[in-house]
Ligand SMILES: Nc1ncnc2c1ncn2[C@@H]1O[C@H](COP(=O)(O)OP(=O)(O)O)[C@@H](O)[C@H]1O
């Protein structure tokens with residue numbers, strides 16, 4: 001017999017200019033894994049935040065265990081036995097696992113029967129008991145700063161369990177994990193269900209939903225499309241419902257025809273501001289017509305490598321582009337020699353958020369004709385150019401070239417950067433995490449765009465944490481671990497599991 005633990009009735013939430021949740025009603029059963037699936041901006045995090053008391057809904061009701069409740073703060077949510085693991089963890093790095101878990105909820109003992117003090121020993125034992133019960137592969141005494149992302153995530157989970165949470169909300173929990181870590185997280189989520197917990201799992205990854213979820217609410221543009229039984233619904237159907245159209249999962253990849261070397265790296269090393277070696281003598285070659293992928297867990301030196309290529313950080317060793325040594329060239333000179341760079345940090349380096357689409361599209365070419373005539377910016381020409389690129393790169397923007405970039409979705413902001421960078425007709429295109437955080441529709445179209453560049457004879461360097469992306473898009477793959485590159489392997493000759501092992505340094 002199933003029993004409804006949480007019911008949302010006609011929940012609506014508006015932000016300036018957007019209805020993030022539009023009249024959403026659904027019921028979650030005790031002990032199930034219930035997924036929220038939807039493209040970026042569909043309203044999943046908003047709905048979860050309402051359940052966790054971070055936002056109050058403009059309209060609607062929450063019924064928890066049969067009672068109407070007002071959840072007006074996360075503290076209230078915790079009192080009601082609701083917990084949430086956010087995308088960005090909230091841990092104190094120089095504290096131990098136990099100290100982090102009991103923070104704000106320390107068990108108190110009385111010294112000499114009167115003086116209150118934290119009963120650390122008792123807390124530690126309770127924490128260790130939870131670790132053992134759920135088989136978390138941690139120690140209560142570990143320092144947070146010594147733990148990797150996946151272990152830190154377990155600490156966040158423990159925090160919820162220590163507070164006796166019954167409803168556990170996970171917002172995109174696998175975004176930062178390797179395949180092996182994802183498997184073990186999904187196993188933990190299953191164990192939590194076995195222990196009687198109710199799980200709300202937010203993700204845009206269909207495979208994960210297929211693997212663990214019982215039911216799945218598909219959301220699109222603030223609306224609830226429907227709730228599906230996961231076992232009896234095909235992945236293809238869920239994907240189509242999510243994006244509201246027929247999707248093609250098949251990438252259109254012509255057989256490889258490698259041309260001459262476009263990029264040659266020779267013993268490239270980067271030492272950071274703290275004198276730490278982040279990249280150690282990286283050497284490889286990318287040819288015309290080749291996608292060369294660099295896989296790896298975040299923080300292993302890939303960003304330093306990309307930044308060194310773009311001319312943003314100091315480095316030693318040689319960078320040769322089209323036979324020309326550009327190691328000491330300025331950023332602008334590198335662009336002029338044929339390098340295009342689509343950075344990871346879309347907001348910091350990639351876009352001027354408070355400027356419009358046209359201004360962003362010409363931001364690297366504004367100083368030269370046809371956009372500038374003498375010192376005057378050519379408005380009409382720039383606008384027509386923007387209109388053209390909007391169509392060519394399928395950028396969705398409500399007010400066309402005049403749309404302020406901040407108001408656009410992540411996927412469309414990314415398409416804008418790609419349009420700008422690719423239209424410079426570079427010979428080498430560097431993509432760093434090109435689909436991070438994007439929904440499946442935007443992801444597939446960007447992956448196809450990368451392959452199109454390669455099909456047309458460009459050299460492509462793809463730096464990505466998404467192994468599935470690396471395996472489907474790349475021709476050749478190297479893994480970066482701790483600043484060192486593994487040997488280059490053809491994508492067709494390596495499996496997901498092997499890649500994962502290289503990424504964790506288990507294999508070398
Ligand atoms: N704090 C906020 N202020 C303004 N707009 C927001 C805020 N949070 C979310 N939104 C907007 O609400 C919509 C839904 O966002 P969100 O719930 O984060 O979607 P998802 O988690 O499905 O990607 C988006 O258009 C987003 O830009």
Ligand SMILES: [Mg+2]
Pocket residue numbers: 044045046
């Ligand atoms: Mg979200």
